[in-house]
Amino acid sequence: MNTANRATMMLETPFHSRVKELCQINDWGNWMGFTTPNAFFDVELEYFAVRSTTGVFDLSPMNKYRITGPDAEAYLNKMVTRNVSKIGLNRVGYTVWCNDAGQVMDDGTIFRLGPNDFRLCSYQRATDWLLWCAMGFDVSISDETDHLAALAVQGPTSCTTLTQMGLHDLNTLKPFGMREYDFEGEKLMISRTGFTGDLGYEVWVSPERAEPLWDQLFEAGRDYLIKPFGSYALDIARIETGFIQAGVDFVPAEEMVRPGRTRSPFELGLDWLVDLEKPLFNGRKSLIAEKEKGSRYRFAILNIDGNKPADHSFILKGDQQIGTVTSAAWCPTAKSNIAFAQLEMPEGGVGQEYVAEIYYQRELHWTRVLAPCRVLDGPIFNPKRRRQTPAIPH
Amino acid sequence: MTDFDAIIIGGGHNGLVCAGYLAKAGKKVLVLEARSVPGGCAATNEFVPGFKVSNCAQWLYQLSPAIIKDFKLKSHGLSFAAENLATIALDASENHLRISGDSLEGAGISSEDHENFRVFRRKMRKYAKLMQSAYEARPPKLVEHDWRDKFTMAKLGLGMKGLGKDDMSDLMRLILINIFDVMNETFASEQLRAALALDAVIGTPMGPRSPNTVFTYLHRFFGETQGFTGVSQVAGGLGALGDALSQSVTALGVEVRCNQSVTSINKTHDKATGVTLASGENLSASMIVSSADPVTTFRTLLGYSNVETGFARRIEHIRTKSGTAKIHLALTALPNFKGLDEAALKQRLIIAPTMNDIERAFNALKYDECSDHPALDISIPTLNDPSLAPPGQHVLSAIVQYAPHSPKAGWDSLRETFLDRVIGEIERYAPGISDLVCGKELLTPSDLEADFGMTGGNWHHGELTMDQVLMTRPAHGATQYRTPINGLYLCGAGSHPGGGLMGLAGKNAAQEIIRLGDAA
Structure with a gap:
């Protein structure tokens, strides 16, 4: 039974007592069965906290798996498309993994905690697949989801806030690096990662230290206008910065019912994550074949005229429908109307111009807008501060 | 350069047949057999000094005549001690039923x-x-x-x-x-x-x-x-079929090495390159053809870490259960079956009085237990082939339905009990037979698995069920004798069309490999 598709929100995260207090408008959503806020007080203001000061997002429901044992690196190298050997100690790598048909099952991040000690964060529940992949490997796999609480602390003042909280010299931590600090008699792990495309960190503690972490963080960030944000604000931020989401921008391959509805990494614009030089990984044969034969679809980031978000729009070339939109948002910082689209090959080259067929309703009246749009050559929001080390103080 | 064009893992009948056809096509072929003799399940064993029996398969009833002809097996020593035997279904009140081809005799069969x-x-x-x-x-x-x-x-x-x-x-x-x-x-x-x-x-x-x-x-x-x-009976036991095949393919230039247990299939990237033997020796070939069952081939020899997960999962899911055991008895004299003369005892005898009896026998298997009253398929091979036992003495061999692979109590504690139970079943039709027993052997599914390398002891190398035949045999990704690994092929009973001393899996595989030519 997949709890993600059920209306029940039976679970609460270790931060729930604090989240509940700040969730002024009671707009709750379901994330893998966890009760999580869609919004705390105002989606746009929450979004602007991320872009202008510091936003805090509870990502405890994220599935976390610990993979250890002599074959841990070899195991992950077979499971995921990128070369895990290139992820250094105390470094984090974003990756996807595929089934044998080379279709993306999920995306996530790999944290290298030791030579053969990894943490994998995934969108989907993955125990079943992780165990199948373990056949023939000397690894042990455990689900750490309930043993780790995590907060994303994102935005220009995030480094300053966390330093204020006592994480000294945090500004020297490089993007995709991680580091441990003492916290309340335990270890706190912090990684310079996130889903907003901004300067930002993710902070990992035991569930017992979750409430002290939240309290100390908000105390430290008070002067830096720290605010919690919910999944709606996160959605705007991730679209603005070009991050796809499992279950939204692609159907997890092993959940697909209708043939042809899944996507390969190439079709999601993730070529850079696929290392075909690796001797073996799930999907390799199919992906090599796809390279030769050509992909069916191309992932495109579209800049659409006007300010009507192009949710679920058809993309037209003349009279012909050549694709559909999977994610769309008006992006306030970029001041652009952005959409992710799946376009039929060979469409979707950078600079190509199409029309988005947008439908929206005002007071029971449906209106259609045919908005010209153009394929961008990458994410529209990509600030320098996201990568700068040492992180600049605010 | 490689040592061989093709290395065949397993010198069972399918491995030898495949090797022979490849040799005929000009390939330099090596067959590696883990057992001390070629033939695999076509085997003869001296289970008690002086008493020999076909110790895996008991009868021949499917071997392709094309294979007999193509490999001139008769001139390489294959001869039949008896052909196309009748089946006699034993009846406790001596009203036996004789089935031969289209004809039925006895048992008061209605018109x-x-x-x-x-x-x-x-x-x-x-x-x-x-x-x-x-x-x-x-x-x-x-x-x-x-x-x-x-x-x-x-x-x-x-x-x-x-x-x-x-x-x-x-x-x-x-x-x-x-x-x-x-x-x-x-x-x-x-x-x-x-x-x-x-x-x-x-x-x-x-x-x-x-x-x-x-x-x-x-x-x-x-x-x-x-x-x-x-069913037919091979003179000298079914091992003679293995010998004849081995001799024939040797004459065609195939090298057959026994006592050579393959421990791994070696590969670079996704191309199979050779094998490693238990002795540590490495042999290289441009193709490896495995007549081992698919689970052994991929789980044990190649390793699941070397194939993509979806494929490994499908192989792991192949159902390989068996409920079939063998029993061999050495007898000091010909047993007396009630209501059967010597000519009748030369035939195939079965004990399965009613379908419900078979079904009840099967019930036990569902719970990994031994049948109380197993159904039996009996041969007294010494009547058609006296060479199998000392003069005047006899061998009785029976296929036993049902015995589990891994009974909860373990075979060590059950072996004697079950042997006696089977003898007791025969005793009901052949009073006094237990007094004639001077040697006995039970081969459980786990014994057959260990001796003949068949996962689960399943003699088809994977159950013959509708989801495991034709284009899904043994599993998607390994049909048509090819595998996800270039240069690695399957030719055993686990592939289409399955087992039963037929030889067609080996033959079809060779044809497919030859057809692929340089692409193979």
Whole structure:
């Protein structure tokens, strides 16, 4: 039974007592069965906290798996498309993994905690697949989801806030690096990662230290206008910065019912994550074949005229429908109307111009807008501060 | 340069047949057999000093005549001690039923059942002929639109049409149901029903009421298309078939090495390059052809870490259960079966009084227990072939349905009990036989697994169920004898069309490899 598709929100995260207090408008959503806020007080203001000061997002429901044992690196190298050997100690790598048909099952991040000690964060529940992949490997796999609480602390003042909280010299931590600090008699792990495309960190503690972490963080960030944000604000931020989401921008391959509805990494614009030089990984044969034969679809980031978000729009070339939109948002910082689209090959080259067929309703009246749009050559929001080390103080 | 063009893992009949055809096509072939003799399940063993028995397969009833001819097996020592034996279904009140080809004798069979039997067999022959067109070719894939596969499918389709409307719709009805229902609707005689139902379940972990048992019946009946109207007995035991095949392929230039256990298949990237032996020796070849069962091939020899996960998962899911054991008795004299003369004892004797008896015997298997009253398929091979025992003495061999692979109590504590139980069953029809026993042996599914390298002890290298035959045998990704690893092929019973000392898997595999030519 997949709890993600059920209306029940039976679970609460270790931060729930604090989240509940700040969730002024009671707009709750379901994330893998966890009760999580869609919004705390105002989606746009929450979004602007991320872009202008510091936003805090509870990502405890994220599935976390610990993979250890002599074959841990070899195991992950077979499971995921990128070369895990290139992820250094105390470094984090974003990756996807595929089934044998080379279709993306999920995306996530790999944290290298030791030579053969990894943490994998995934969108989907993955125990079943992780165990199948373990056949023939000397690894042990455990689900750490309930043993780790995590907060994303994102935005220009995030480094300053966390330093204020006592994480000294945090500004020297490089993007995709991680580091441990003492916290309340335990270890706190912090990684310079996130889903907003901004300067930002993710902070990992035991569930017992979750409430002290939240309290100390908000105390430290008070002067830096720290605010919690919910999944709606996160959605705007991730679209603005070009991050796809499992279950939204692609159907997890092993959940697909209708043939042809899944996507390969190439079709999601993730070529850079696929290392075909690796001797073996799930999907390799199919992906090599796809390279030769050509992909069916191309992932495109579209800049659409006007300010009507192009949710679920058809993309037209003349009279012909050549694709559909999977994610769309008006992006306030970029001041652009952005959409992710799946376009039929060979469409979707950078600079190509199409029309988005947008439908929206005002007071029971449906209106259609045919908005010209153009394929961008990458994410529209990509600030320098996201990568700068040492992180600049605010 | 590699040491060989092809290394065949396993010198069973399919491995040898494949090797022989590849040698005929000019390949330099090495066969590596883990056991001390070639032949695999076509084996003879001296289980008690002076007493020999076919210690894995008991009868020959499906071997392709084309293979006998292509490898001149008769001039390499294959001879039959008896051919196309009758089946005698034993009856406690000596009202035995004799089944030979289309004819039935004894047991008070009604004239209607005589006619029903002829009609039934005529229909089965038509179905078996249809299977033949599929069995004697590589299994067709459905979605790749290859013309060869389309041809096979077209032949199958035409064959179906050729059955006529009634027989075709009856086949569609029968193929997925169970032999119990088919027997009940066809015959009045319970003795006849049970005798035929036994043929459907022997070698399977299924009972007469299990779905799929009409298919397994047809699989066995397929032997009729290969010229067998009954079981045959090979002179010297089935090991003589292994020897004849080995000699023949050796004459064709194949090198057959026994006592050579392969421990791993070696590869670079996705190309198989050779094998490593238990001795540590490495041998290289441009192709590796495994006649080991698919689970052994991929789990043990290649390693699941070397194939993509979805494929590994499908291999791991192959059902390889067995419910079949063998028992061998050394006898100081010919046993006396009530109501049977010596000529009758030369035939195939079965103990399966009713279908419910078989079903009850099967019930135990479901719970990994031994049958209280197992069904038996008995041979007294020394009557047709006195060379197997000292003069005047005899061997009795029986296939036993059902015994589990891993009983909860463990075989160590059950072995003697179960042996005695089986002897007790025979004793009911052959009083005094236990006093003649001077040596005995029980081969459980786990013994057969260990000795012959068959996962689960399943003599088909994977159950013959509708989801594990044709284009899904052994599993998607390894059909048509190819595997995800370039240069690694399958040629054993785990591949289409399955097991039963038929040789077609080995033959089809060789044909496919030869057809692929340089691409192989």
